[in-house]
Amino acid sequence: MNELSQRYPYYMMPGATTLGLVCSTGVLLAAEKRVTYGYFVTSKAGKKVFKITDHIGAGCAGLVSDMQILVRDVEAYANLFKFDTHRKISVKSAAKVMSNLLFSRRLFPLITQTIIGGVDEDGPSMYVLDVLGSVIPDNYSAVGTGAEIAVGVLEESFKEDMNIPESKEVAMRAMRSAISRDSMSGNGVDFLIFTPEGPIEESAQF
8 A cells, every 4th residue: 555545545536426216117327427536527427327238227436447347247148148048137137247246356346336226027126236246125325425415315305106207306306415515426417217118318417
């Protein structure tokens, strides 16, 4: 460990705020756009939500490059599963594949916290994964440097029977709250919404 990392242990940690909600008709993933390296903003248009298949997606907080590699590998396994079985992979199975990939890299980990969710034959569902691949099912969650602020809004406002517009409104309030207090988050929000009809991608600027 060099002198800089000893004196400033969070200097090189990438910041983000990413959240997910399960609602009555689908799953909503949201992430802000700012990409930082220490105290330097490297991009104001970073994408931290990714479509894995037409019914499953993931959001990340951490190194965007690591998340891109992880999503690419899960997408490949999902395509192989569909090719072999002629069925779409379930959200739970995709989360387990992602967990196995993360755990297999535990000695040289992919630096990312992940929310994976979507809609399959069992309905909408969502899972939260850490760097080592722990899989935790949840109805709402937030990860990243702004998670502590965002989750407070989610806990207060989340209801299990919310529809997509209501979920989006709650996500916007949680994201606004996180961005207003977390200097590593900002510059707008990307939404990735999964419904039985298919995925919807939207963006909003603050």
